[in-house]
Amino acid sequence: QVQLVESGGGLVQAGGSLRLSCKGSGSMFATMGWYRQAPGKQRELVASMTSGYVANYADFVQGRFTISRDNAKNSVYLQMDSLQPEDTAVYFCHGRLFRDYWGQGTQVTVSS
Numbered sequence: 001q002v003q004l005v006e007s008g009g010g011l012v013q014a015g016g017s018l019r020l021s022c023k024g025s026g027s028m029f030a031t032m033g034w035y036r037q038a039p040g041k042q043r044e045l046v047a048s049m050t051s052g053y054v055a056n057y058a059d060f061v062q063g064r065f066t067i068s069r070d071n072a073k074n075s076v077y078l079q080m081d082s083l084q085p086e087d088t089a090v091y092f093c094h095g096r097l098f099r100d101y102w103g104q105g106t107q108v109t110v111s112s
Helices: none
Strands: 004-007 010-013 018-024 031-037 044-050 055-057 065-070 075-080 089-096 100-102 106-111
Touching: 004 089, 018 031, 018 089, 018 106, 031 065, 031 075, 044 065, 044 075, 055 065, 075 089
Parallel strands: 010 106
Antiparallel strands: 004 018, 018 075, 031 044, 031 089, 044 055, 065 075, 089 100, 089 106
């Protein structure tokens, strides 16, 4: 059974950093990445990376976040620096292997 399990969310002050981790089970995903959903808003892409380590970032990241991936561990990571209150959201790990798979989500709260 394919699963994605996230960890690393939490509460941080503006300007701080957090690192999210996601480990997948089953076959290696073609693409892995992170989405986020704030209250009352649609889920949006934050960053993604192919199995060939090609990264794609949302415009709002503006160099503050870095996605990385370890194919041997079927894992993806998101280093978030210079966090701002508008980054507050539930962050979801995403994997694509013939279809979309989602983690359960981890809360990131940035206080001003």
